[in-house]
Amino acid sequence: KDDIIEIASVDMVKGGGVSNRMQTLVALPAGKDIPPEASAVHHIIASDLEGAPKFAEAITRFQGADVYVAHNCAFERGFLAAQEVIMGPTLHRSGEAAPWLCTYKCALRVWPDLDSHSNQSLRYHFNIVTPFGYARDAISVHRAGSDVIVTAAILEKLLAAAAWSDLIDWSKEPALYTKLHFGKHRGQRYDRVDGDYLGWLLRQKDMDDGVRFSAQHWLALREVAA
Numbered sequence: 001k002d003d004i005i006e007i008a009s010v011d012m013v014k015g016g017g018v019s020n021r022m023q024t025l026v027a028l029p030a031g032k033d034i035p036p037e038a039s040a041v042h043h044i045i046a047s048d049l050e051g052a053p054k055f056a057e058a059i060t061r062f063q064g065a066d067v068y069v070a071h072n073c074a075f076e077r078g079f080l081a082a083q084e085v086i087m088g089p090t091l092h093r094s095g096e097a098a099p100w101l102c103t104y105k106c107a108l109r110v111w112p113d114l115d116s117h118s119n120q121s122l123r124y125h126f127n128i129v130t131p132f133g134y135a136r137d138a139i140s141v142h143r144a145g146s147d148v149i150v151t152a153a154i155l156e157k158l159l160a161a162a163a164w165s166d167l168i169d170w171s172k173e174p175a176l177y178t179k180l181h182f183g184k185h186r187g188q189r190y191d192r193v194d195g196d197y198l199g200w201l202l203r204q205k206d207m208d209d210g211v212r213f214s215a216q217h218w219l220a221l222r223e224v225a226a
Contacts, residue, residue, distance in 0.1 A: 003028060004055055004079050005044060008144035009062050010152050012069075018132050018152050022061055023145035025052040042142040059085055065098060071119045071151045072104040073171070102171040103154050109170050110161045112178035119150050128153045175210030176217055190218040 008023040027049050028034070034046050052058075059080075070076045077100065107117045114125060120141060122128075129136055131153035139146045158167060170176075180186055185193050201207055201215040 002079075003032060004083070005034065005049060006042070006144040007058055007062060008148045009065075010148050011065075012152060012155065016156065018149065021145070021148075024058050024061070025049050026058045027052045027054050043140075044143075055083060059083075067099055067101055067168075069101045069103060069151060069155055071102070071147070071154070073100045073102040099168055100171060101155070101167055103151055103158060105173070105175050106158050106162065106167045106170050107154065108176055108178070109166075110158055112176075119147060119154065122154050122157075123150050126154075126157055174213035177210060177214040190214055191221065195219060195222060 003026075005026050005028065006024070007026060008021075010018040010022075011020040013019050025044070025048060028046060034044060039045050103119075104117055107114075107122055111117070111122075111125075114121070116122075123131070128150070131139070131149050134146075134149055139149065141147075177190065179189055180193065185197065190198065198215040198219050202212055202219075204212075
């Protein structure tokens with residue numbers, strides 16, 4: 001039921017840095033408005049979108065990359081799927097569409113013991129105060145043009161810590177958590193929680209895919225150790 005109102009991207013430069021920063025607001029469908037709760041997050045209001053291109057026109061500028069990267073890319077891909085948009089047309093020799101890399105899922109793998117893996121938490125954990133030379137006051141949290149800068153900086157950290165093939169493979173799988181983020185065991189490590197509880201998580205059909213995947217992963221490691 002929600003709509004895309006802003007799109008942005010940067011291109012990664014081989015050897016470090018970013019280029020080709022693009023950003024556009026997107027017009028709301030007729031009769032729609034921006035809820036005040038949403039404006040409180042990104043500070044965009046309906047009048048800001050007057051004269052902005054419609055989504056179908058705006059998205060064409062961002063199609064054609066070899067790889068797409070986003071922090072928790074399932075969120076972006078869900079919106080694109082709702083609009084029936086495939087972020088091609090770039091195809092690899094295998095005939096498959098361009099892959100997606102999720103910096104959130106990869107951060108969970110590379111830095112599992114951090115308390116938070118949000119975009120901004122990772123930014124300040126690694127002291128990325130002025131990413132790629134952008135001034136601190138030029139980075140507006142929850143605005144697309146700023147979020148892509150921070151995401152690109154996080155990707156550079158990931159590329160220094162893990163193989164590209166691993167980053168792509170992890171992005172295809174559900175999120176792998178080290179700590180539970182809900183319930184009576186919130187904050188505890190999966191590998192230290194009672195196995196019966198992990199088994200219970202697996203039996204819950206409405207459980208988040210990442211939670212089920214994580215419970216299965218940590219249970220399997222226990223069986224190998226035993």
